[in-house]
Amino acid sequence: MNRIAFLGPPGAGKGTQAEILSRELKIAHLSTGDLLRAAVAAQTPLGEQAKSIMAAGQLVPDPLVLEIVAERLRSLGPSNGFVLDGFPRTLAQAESLDGITPLDHVVAFEIPERVLLERLGARRQCPKCGSVYNLKTLPPREPGRCDRDGTELVLRNDDRPEALRTRLLAYHEQTMPLLAFYDRRGLLRRIDAVGEASTVATRVRAATADRPGPNARPHP
Numbered sequence: 001m002n003r004i005a006f007l008g009p010p011g012a013g014k015g016t017q018a019e020i021l022s023r024e025l026k027i028a029h030l031s032t033g034d035l036l037r038a039a040v041a042a043q044t045p046l047g048e049q050a051k052s053i054m055a056a057g058q059l060v061p062d063p064l065v066l067e068i069v070a071e072r073l074r075s076l077g078p079s080n081g082f083v084l085d086g087f088p089r090t091l092a093q094a095e096s097l098d099g100i101t102p103l104d105h106v107v108a109f110e111i112p113e114r115v116l117l118e119r120l121g122a123r124r125q126c127p128k129c130g131s132v133y134n135l136k137t138l139p140p141r142e143p144g145r146c147d148r149d150g151t152e153l154v155l156r157n158d159d160r161p162e163a164l165r166t167r168l169l170a171y172h173e174q175t176m177p178l179l180a181f182y183d184r185r186g187l188l189r190r191i192d193a194v195g196e197a198s199t200v201a202t203r204v205r206a207a208t209a210d211r212p213g214p215n216a217r218p219h220p
């Protein structure tokens with residue numbers, strides 16, 4: 001089975017790699033960021049709650065995120081697997097996830113902070129359709145405009161310097177213990193996340209190839 005989770009700071013390329021891997025393995029790409037933004041856009045009660053928290057550059061609390069992810073995992077039904085992108089982010093989430101599904105691989109994206117800040121500062125998003133661009137690595141065809149709908153691209157609130165510092169701090173405080181947690185279980189695969197997307201994709205493939213974790217068991 002390919003039940004995979006990606007761990008790494010914002011800007012490490014998890015989203016791009018999850019997209020590539022999910023396409024290759026024909027498995028679901030579950031991005032908590034996308035799921036949350038969809039809830040915000042739809043103005044659901046959950047989305048409204050998440051909106052004010054994200055606007056302050058803070059992490060959405062565990063129970064909220066878990067509710068969204070659990071629902072999505074259940075909706076998958078029998079499948080080849082999934083890539084969790086941006087989840088779990090805390091030890092509490094990892095323990096809760098254990099009660100929903102086992103994992104086969106946990107890929108940790110390793111990247112220097114200097115490279116991260118460079119990448120994130122160049123990120124732009126379409127406020128209409130949510131497409132993400134990067135002025136350096138993935139620019140839109142027409143400068144400043146979305147390829148899909150021509151909407152003017154914006155710097156997301158959580159990519160602004162203040163919010164970035166909060167996110168990186170939160171990452172180090174909350175996510176780093178996860179590395180130890182999954183390492184103890186023999187599931188952790190560390191990869192070098194610096195380089196071209198295709199190069200990193202090769203490393204991700206090698207790290208997740210046919211090596212079921214010790215706690216792998218049939219999906220309920």
Ligand SMILES: [Zn+2]
Pocket residue numbers: 126127128129130131146147148149150151
């Ligand atoms: Zn757009």
